[in-house]
Amino acid sequence: MAERIDLNAGWQFTWAEVAGGDRDKPEPKRPSEWLDAVVPGDVHIDLMQRGLLEDPFVGDNVDHAVWVERKEWWFKREFETPAAPAGKRAYLLFHGLDTYGTVWLNGKLLGRTDNMFLRYEFDATEALNESGTNELLVRLSPPRTGIEIDPDHAPLDWTGVRLFARKAQMSFGWDIAPRLLTVGISRPVELVLSETARITDVLVTHGDATAPEVEVHIDVEVEWLGDEPAKVSLSGRVHDAQWQAEAELTPGVNLISTSVTLREPPLWWPLGYGEQTLVDVEASLAVDGRELDAHRRRIGIRTLELVQ
Structure with a gap:
């Protein structure tokens, strides 16, 4: 770990x-x-x-x-x-x-x-x-x-x-x-101390936050420190939506992408317009059922638009 x-x-x-x-x-x-x-x-x-x-x-x-x-x-x-x-x-x-x-x-x-x-x-x-x-x-x-x-x-x-x-x-x-x-x-x-693999970054992007169903895209960057390719399992959640992915990693940095759908998620609003609600983002990396690394943070779901 x-x-x-x-x-x-x-x-x-x-x-x-x-x-x-x-x-x-x-x-x-x-x-x-x-x-x-x-x-x-x-x-x-x-x-x-x-x-x-x-x-x-x-x-x-x-x-x-x-x-x-x-x-x-x-x-x-x-x-x-x-x-x-x-x-x-x-x-x-x-x-x-x-x-x-x-x-x-x-x-x-x-x-x-x-x-x-x-x-x-x-x-x-x-x-x-x-x-x-x-x-x-x-x-x-x-x-x-x-x-x-x-x-x-x-x-x-x-x-x-x-x-x-x-x-x-x-x-x-x-x-x-x-x-x-x-x-x-x-x-x-x-x-950071890492034995065989680590999650180096997690990027979460999404579509129109005002839609009844919000499409969320997750990019997980993983560094594999082994000399040979290896199969790994990734799992996690964004708010109440779970996700899983399988990947074969090669030595160096790898990018694994997946997506989930959120139904009417709580939104982050500017001060004076509503609550500044944050939702949980989690990602876990495992090999043969053994967790090697985990990532957790919170983000705000919102859509910004320039109106001219």
Whole structure:
């Protein structure tokens, strides 16, 4: 059975000067003291909670917060190697890093990120200690050092570098908001241990939610870690509709698709128009009756339409 371990607690953060030279080294340059961090979160909030930053949405305080976007922000935490990891692949999942990140585990470089809207996954099998304590380290660099401008689109008089940053555009300043570049481990972090197979993603889409019968399409992404093809069984439900599927997996990532019909399901409505009802989505992966992995979450069923 795949094991998922929550790594959101126990983080600390600090800020440092932008270092030159070897960017692969996990060494902050002239760091401040290490402070407790909230993950998921944003460094502005952590700084405000410790009295190190005034509320940027009061008066002209935002002008005194510009220094935040000019620093490197470092995050670290320790965790123990789970019992009996031998023979399992280990993956570190960052569901959101804002934005230009570098990740190390036990001093070994795992990879980099440059898009706050993506989930990043790193194979940590070789870097994870066989037993004992592990140190996870993340550096978030200033956008000005991470953005790469496409020369075919230069010069840019109005938008500047923001066009080339996969980052919330309003944080660069908008007619409704001041410039305040967010930075932090913005979504959950987890360690996944998998022996032979795991569910890597489940996508649920549906037709017109206002119809008496709503057609729901389910795509399940499964990674098979074996060397030879294997037959597996998948099952699950969306709200009160059960589904089953059989598939033959090949080594690597496989996509299994199926569908169900929901009859007058509870809908998710915008505030003021009705309840924000969420329905359960479940998926289970098994081989010869033995469950290898399971996925559970909740979604809202709704139809959005642009009326012009």
